[in-house]
Amino acid sequence: MSAQTIHFSYGSNIWKDQMKARCPSSRFIGVARLPGWRWIIHTYGYANLVASPPDHVYGFLYELSPEDERILDTYEGVPRDYHKEILPVEIIKRAGEVLKDRDTIDALIYIDSETVEDGNIRQEYISRLNLASKDGVQEGIPNEYFKKYWQRFVPPEDADLDGDKKLVVDFSFGSNLWKKQMQERCPNSRWRGVGLLRDWRWFINARGYANIIPSKGDHVYGFLYELDAEDEAVLDRYEGVPNSYEKQVHRVEIINGEARGQLVAGKRFLDVSVYVDVLRLENGTIKEEYIHRMNLAIEDALKEGIPKEYIEKYFRPFLEYGLKYYSKTK
Structure with a gap:
């Protein structure tokens, strides 16, 4: 059997339905936290991470087959839009045997290290992130996290966006x-x-x-x-x-x-x-x-x-x- 990859999703793939549609054989296995990084919407309008020692990022852990990883690479635009890093994350919630008796695990994370300035969110991305935050809260990601890091970039679904x-x-x-x-x-x-x-x-x-x-x-x-x-x-x-x-x-x-x-x-x-x-x-x-x-x-x-x-x-x-x-x- 081919080795499985543990992936840490911090953006719209926290929305489980999207992840399952993109990677049909992927499995949700838990919630994790990445210390020393900060969540942003970058200048191209999508989620990214920037190194920031006081901050942390919550995300979902998925188990990926090699085929799922290949599909996700395509969606994430590797290597043009994002590159792949392996970083240790802290396990917050376990939803399967894979994480049993573990406090940390090395996970695959997609990061754009070149586009690190804050930007304006893409219109089409708003609804996907709102659905992602709902699944995140349901699985135990603190609502305060979304308020602190996501809310300044992601307006509610029914919000009137400022013209500028x-x-x-x-x-x-x-x-x-x-x-x-x-x-x-x-x-x-x-x-x-x-x-x-x-x-x-x-x-x-x-x-x-x-x-x-x-x-x-x-x-x-x-x-x-x-x-x-x-x-x-x-x-x-x-x-x-x-x-x-x-x-x-x-x-x-x-x-x-x-x-x-x-x-x-x-x-x-x-x-x-x-x-x-x-x-x-x-x-x-x-x-x-x-x-x-x-x-x-x-x-x-x-x-x-x-x-x-x-x-x-x-x-x-x-x-x-x-x-x-x-x-x-x-």
Whole structure:
């Protein structure tokens, strides 16, 4: 029989249902405390640990098979997002024979030693941590621990988040691929990488601007921008929400950059905000003023790794038709 690994989970995997879904053969075997470390939400929006002698971190202990450990490595983004350490933890509660007659045990822990500054929690992570804290308290982790360390980062499920703390990732597929335009429109926005939305198709609609439509076998590349609430409101006005476009949430694959998402089978995915015109779904003629902005957008897109073949297949036919159309009308 292959050796089992003892894993110390301190974040959303304290939520037992999530851990069981990710690692089906894992077993909860107890509660432990890691002295000399402090729990934070780091600048990428997820749980992390930083060395801090006066503090301590509570977590669940799980027994993992080699296959479970491999799966968890993928979810945790080893070695890009987190690395693995073996550290001694103090056993607080035993829930099986594995920990019988032991006061400490060496456990596998996932830590990001490079991202150690406090940050703002990801929106999608809030509900998972709230469920984790409920399971934690039920298994004996002191409620005071969650109040002291978690509460300043994790709002209750029904809390109204302060506008300056809310961050949204926008998937821009049109002229906002031109970074200068995006920076001028949304000064606090941060470029986070390139995303890929599968089974959608890019086109110019009847209004003369970029749009996307579901289309099996096609795909759309876009830039990922992190927005605060103020920038999001500004972008809503530029995009004409709700008359010209509506906001939808879609899952994209992260192709490159600093954006972080859920790892599945070695690929990273992220839920993003996308502006879609659901009313005007027929091809149209590009607005004359939009041609210049799209050409600048194409330059930035190519610099950041969006394939030239994609530009030639989806963008160029609309731009070339527009140039011919306007040359005839002058």
